[in-house]
Amino acid sequence: MLLILLFALTIKFMGQAKLPYIRRVPALDAIEDAVGRSTEMGKPVVCSFGIGGFDYWTVAGLSILGYVAKICAETDTRLIVPTGGGSETYITREAAVDLVRNAYTAAGRPEAFNEEDMPFLSGEQYAYTPGYVGILVRERPGATVMTGSHYSEAMNIAEMANGVDSITITAGCYTSNMAALACASDYIMLGEEQPAAGAYLSREPAQMASIRVQDIYKFIAIGTILVGIVLVNVGSDIINRLLAT
Amino acid sequence: MAKEGGIYRLMATYDKRWVYVVLFIVVLGPLINPIGMPIGISALTKNYYAQLNTLQEGDIVFDTWNMEFSGYMELKPGVLATHKMFIEKGVKLCIAFGHYEGVALPGEIFKQLQTWLDRYDYREGEDYIIIGYVFPNEAAVAALAQDFHANVRVDWKGNSIEGTFLDDIQNAGDFDMISDYTTGLATTYMINHMVLQYGVPMVENSIGVSVPGHLANLDAGLLTALLASTRGGAELEYLIGSPGPGLKSMDAFTLGHYSLMIFIIVGNIGHYGWTRRTGAKDRTGIK
Amino acid sequence: MTVLVVSFLLVFVPYFIPWGPLDWLSGKLMTIAAVTNAFTIVIAVYSQFRRSGRFIREKRKGWAYHIYLLVLLAIMTLSGFILGQHAGAYEWLLLAVVTPLSSVIYGILAFYMASAGARAFRARSPQAALLLVAGFIVLLYQAPLTGAFFPGIEGAATYITNTFGMSVSRMFSISVSIGAIVLGVRMLTGREVAFLGFTEGEE
Numbered sequence: 027m028l029l030i031l032l033f034a035l036t037i038k039f040m041g042q043a044k045l046p047y048i049r050r051v052p053a054l055d056a057i058e059d060a061v062g063r064s065t066e067m068g069k070p071v072v073c074s075f076g077i078g079g080f081d082y083w084t085v086a087g088l089s090i091l092g093y094v095a096k097i098c099a100e101t102d103t104r105l106i107v108p109t110g111g112g113s114e115t116y117i118t119r120e121a122a123v124d125l126v127r128n129a130y131t132a133a134g135r136p137e138a139f140n141e142e143d144m145p146f147l148s149g150e151q152y153a154y155t156p157g158y159v160g161i162l163v164r165e166r167p168g169a170t171v172m173t174g175s176h177y178s179e180a181m182n183i184a185e186m187a188n189g190v191d192s193i194t195i196t197a198g199c200y201t202s203n204m205a206a207l208a209c210a211s212d213y214i215m216l217g218e219e220q221p222a223a224g225a226y227l228s229r230e231p232a233q234m235a236s237i238r239v240q241d242i243y244k245f246i247a248i249g250t251i252l253v254g255i256v257l258v259n260v261g262s263d264i265i266n267r268l269l270a271t
Numbered sequence: 272m273a274k275e276g277g278i279y280r281l282m283a284t285y286d287k288r289w290v291y292v293v294l295f296i297v298v299l300g301p302l303i304n305p306i307g308m309p310i311g312i313s314a315l316t317k318n319y320y321a322q323l324n325t326l327q328e329g330d331i332v333f334d335t336w337n338m339e340f341s342g343y344m345e346l347k348p349g350v351l352a353t354h355k356m357f358i359e360k361g362v363k364l365c366i367a368f369g370h371y372e373g374v375a376l377p378g379e380i381f382k383q384l385q386t387w388l389d390r391y392d393y394r395e396g397e398d399y400i401i402i403g404y405v406f407p408n409e410a411a412v413a414a415l416a417q418d419f420h421a422n423v424r425v426d427w428k429g430n431s432i433e434g435t436f437l438d439d440i441q442n443a444g445d446f447d448m449i450s451d452y453t454t455g456l457a458t459t460y461m462i463n464h465m466v467l468q469y470g471v472p473m474v475e476n477s478i479g480v481s482v483p484g485h486l487a488n489l490d491a492g493l494l495t496a497l498l499a500s501t502r503g504g505a506e507l508e509y510l511i512g513s514p515g516p517g518l519k520s521m522d523a524f525t526l527g528h529y530s531l532m533i534f535i536i537v538g539n540i541g542h543y544g545w546t547r548r549t550g551a552k553d554r555t556g557i558k
Numbered sequence: 559m560t561v562l563v564v565s566f567l568l569v570f571v572p573y574f575i576p577w578g579p580l581d582w583l584s585g586k587l588m589t590i591a592a593v594t595n596a597f598t599i600v601i602a603v604y605s606q607f608r609r610s611g612r613f614i615r616e617k618r619k620g621w622a623y624h625i626y627l628l629v630l631l632a633i634m635t636l637s638g639f640i641l642g643q644h645a646g647a648y649e650w651l652l653l654a655v656v657t658p659l660s661s662v663i664y665g666i667l668a669f670y671m672a673s674a675g676a677r678a679f680r681a682r683s684p685q686a687a688l689l690l691v692a693g694f695i696v697l698l699y700q701a702p703l704t705g706a707f708f709p710g711i712e713g714a715a716t717y718i719t720n721t722f723g724m725s726v727s728r729m730f731s732i733s734v735s736i737g738a739i740v741l742g743v744r745m746l747t748g749r750e751v752a753f754l755g756f757t758e759g760e761e
Contacts, residue, residue: 032736036743082737085750116602142618146609149602152341152660177455178480178667185670189287201730202455202480206671209678218733232749236740243736287673294672311705313712340657341664372660374643375652408595413569414588417581422589428644468573483719487727490720502702521702527668528701532694534676539690542680 028246035242039235046238051223053195054093056213057171060193061097064168070104072167072192074158074183075122076174076199077111077151083199084118085233086224087174088125090197093227094171095126099133108161110147111154111179119146155179159186166190173197173220184210197223279548282541290534297530301522310521316506319496322448322474323353328361330447331436333471334399335461336376337369337406342454342478343376348504348517349476350452351383355513357450358387363436364399365446369406369456374427377401396426400435403427412460416443416468444469452476462493476503559748565591566746606631692718 039046064071073094075087091107098105107126109119123144130139147157159182162170170187172180177200184207187194196211197220198204208214215223218240225233254265326332334357338346357364368376381388393399402423406412415422419440425431432438439445443465451458451473458475466473472495477485479500488494498507502524505517565587572584610624637648679694681687698704699715744750 029739032739033743036740037747040744040747040749082734082741085741113598113602116598116605149606150660152339152663155663178664181667181670181674182663185674188674199734200455201484201727202478204730206480206674209674210670217730218737221737232744236737236744239740240733240736244733247732287677290673290676291669294669308703309706310702311709311712313705314716339660340652341660344661344664372652372657375649375657378649379653408592410588410595411592414585414592417588418585421585422592483723484727484731486719487724487731490724502700505702525701525703527672528697531672531675532697534672535679535690535694538676539679539681542682 032239032243035239036235039238040232042231042235045229045231046234048222048226048234048237050226051215051219053197053213053215053219054223054227056193056195057090057094057169058097060169060171060195061094061101061103063193065101065103067168069168069192070106070165071098071169071171072106072108072161072165072187073171074108074174074176075118076176077115077154077179078118078175079112079114080118080121081175082221083173083175083197086221087197088118088121089224089228089230089233090171090173090220091122092125092129095129096133099130099135099138102135102138105143106161106165106167107144108147108154108158109144110149110157111151111176113149115146115149119144151177151179155182158183162186162190162192167192169193169195171195173215175199176203178203181206181210188212277548279541279544282537283545284541285534285538290531293530293534294527297526298523301526302520305519306522308522308525310502310505310509310518312506312509313499313503315497315499316503316510319474319476319498319503320507320510322472322496323356323360326357326360326362326448329363330360331363331365331440331445332357333443333446333449333465334364334366335369335406335449335451335453335457336366336373337451337453337456337458337461338376339370339372339454340375343379343452345478345501346452346454346476346504348501348508348515348520349498350380350504351515352504352507352511352513352517353450353452353476353498354380354384355387356511358384358391358393358398359511361391361393361398362447365437365440366399366401367406368404369453369458371404373404396430396435400432400437401427402432406457406460409457409460409464412457413464416461416464418442419445442469443471446471449473450476453481454478455481462488466493474498563746566742603631603635692722 061071071094073091075091076084078084095105097103105126107122109115109122123141126144127136127139127141130136145157145161147154158179162183163186167187167190170183170192172183172187172195174197176183176196180196180198180200180203184194184196188210193213194211195213195215196207197215198207198217199220204214204216208216218237221233221240222237225237250265250269257263257265334354336343336350343350354364366377368374387393395401403426405415405423411422419437419442423432423437443449446465449461449465449471451461453475455478458477462473465471473493474496475485475488475494476498477500479502482497482499485494485497489497498504501517501520505521505524508515508517568580568584568587572580607628610628612618613621613624634648634651637645637651641647643649675693679690681690695711696715696718699711704711741750
């Protein structure tokens with residue numbers, strides 16, 4: 027029943043003419059400042075969108091990549107996008123290349139787009155990692171933006187980015203490494219902030235509707251938890267039995 | 272001229288390479304020359320040990336190695352100790368990999384278990400069957416959970432599994448337990464399609480960073496037991512009375528943690544002293 | 559899109575409504591999906607050869623590394639196919655080359671985590687001090703020697719992990735799960751087509 031409600035709400039919000047309100051995520055300001063700093067210092071910006079397939083995080087990561095590409099195109103800053111890291115990145119890479127190319131074209135600078143600045147490093151996570159780290163060490167970017175789905179390699183990359191004095195902005199998608207990323211990064215988008223940032227930037231009704239539906243469900247979850255706490259304390263386990271599989 | 276902040280500045284802004292050097296020394300030293308420090312046994316490991324002890328001879332366990340070789344290095348003590356328990360109890364194992372690197376693991380693991388294999392006459396094909404890399408994605412996990420023999424007909428060497436103990440397995444619900452060693456590969460898919468669908472009890476041996484996430488699964492009843500990383504493996508080795516690589520590395524583990532704590536304390540003393548001395552509100556950390 | 563919706567229904571419905579023929583069809587579809595997915599490796603190898611071939615022909619920056627990559631790819635593939643995955647050569651390549659390299663990258667994480675932790679755990683504010691104390695307790699517990707001498711540390715550390723840590727983890731799992739389902743709805747209704755290879759305006 028909850029699933030049916032989820033489906034219905036998503037379709038309802040996607041069809042609405044008025045876009046739901048989403049607040050601006052603070053990390054987006056940090057991205058703008060970081061790219062500005064890189065432009066002033068004459069250093070490139072490195073931005074990656076994850077090593078996963080077309081999942082929840084990669085879609086958000088691609089939106090943020092499009093935003094970074096737009097700023098870099100407008101400010102004439104070199105953008106490097108390391109791609110790869112997973113078997114499904116052969117597909118997501120093509121979407122990323124199109125996205126960055128379109129961003130440069132929209133900014134009126136199609137000639138500035140260089141596909142060689144989007145190297146495919148490897149289809150394997152631990153082969154992608156040293157390639158990414160090598161790019162950071164050689165190019166010494168002013169800003170490193172690591173969004174999308176990154177797993178254990180994120181710590182390697184964030185710490186090395188910090189080591190080359192790059193402003194490091196990451197997004198934690200993997201519970202296990204979020205704490206470590208928070209230590210290693212200058213700014214971090216925790217959990218839902220990444221898809222919210224992606225939706226805010228893309229202004230796509232579907233993405234914004236997703237964020238709205240998730241928020242509604244979070245309120246439902248909070249309400250259920252509170253009701254459950256009260257009921258358990260008075261001796262009723264009806265909520266447990268309802269939610270148990 | 273003395274630098275602003277003096278010794279406190281030095282303590283607050285030490286080069287991070289000192290952390291690497293000290294960590295390297297305190298980890299390498301005990302590995303070469305073990306000290307033999309005592310360890311405590313956690314409640315998690317005691318529960319894991321108790322769950323494995325519920326198995327009877329002839330029970331069929333789905334033994335899933337959802338780890339790459341790099342993850343195996345961390346999970347090795349738990350993997351070896353758990354398999355020693357399985358061999359001793361005479362359970363039947365159906366071994367599957369969640370990563371292509373799993374191809375190299377049986378050679379490594381069973382080489383180290385050779386004494387136990389010989390002692391209990393534990394044989395491939397009769398007591399354990401390796402079906403190979405069968406979990407490339409969620410669809411494969413779901414398919415295998417639903418109809419085992421439609422998806423697996425031969426073992427990893429091409430020998431038919433007909434006429435073996437796997438004849439009794441129609442779907443995931445026919446396994447008595449799932450024993451998973453994970454770096455996070457197909458584990459969630461297995462919980463979704465095997466545990467939730469068929470109610471198979473599942474025990475987990477997980478890398479350290481994934482433990483907080485798996486604790487939620489344990490608390491929700493999706494996992495019946497959890498073994499936490501190298502330390503959990505070392506504790507299990509102690510409980511089964513078979514010291515191995517886990518216990519050997521606990522000295523290094525302890526000293527590594529303590530050295531990190533010392534660096535944190537030094538950094539905080541430096542930070543506090545520096546801000547007090549100079550009156551500044553904030554100081555950055557290591558260079 | 560029709561194929562997507564039918565495939566989804568064939569897998570989704572039997573999960574909740576068990577019915578023999580539907581279960582059989584669902585199982586077959588998932589088996590086909592698993593096999594098809596395996597063939598993407600073939601496509602990946604082919605596209606890697608094409609891409610590297612282009613780099614080598616045009617002598618672009620780093621072209622020599624592409625020759626190195628193709629040679630290693632060929633050696634690994636051929637040794638596995640011709641000699642078999644259980645043969646000495648293939649296993650040796652895996653154990654002597656691939657596994658130490660991936661183990662090193664994984665092992666180096668420990669040093670990076672240590673330096674990041676030593677840098678981040680500074681009591682710059684009351685909240686940071688609280689985090690520092692909690693982190694310290696958990697770190698102390700993680701060192702096995704502490705538990706041997708101060709058994710009470712387990713209670714404190716597991717309390718922190720099981721209340722604060724687990725609640726965050728659960729919250730995260732709920733959010734991600736809902737997000738993934740909503741993404742699925744977007745894909746099924748045709749509002750998300752990037753995974754099919756289309757970009758904006760190309761649908």
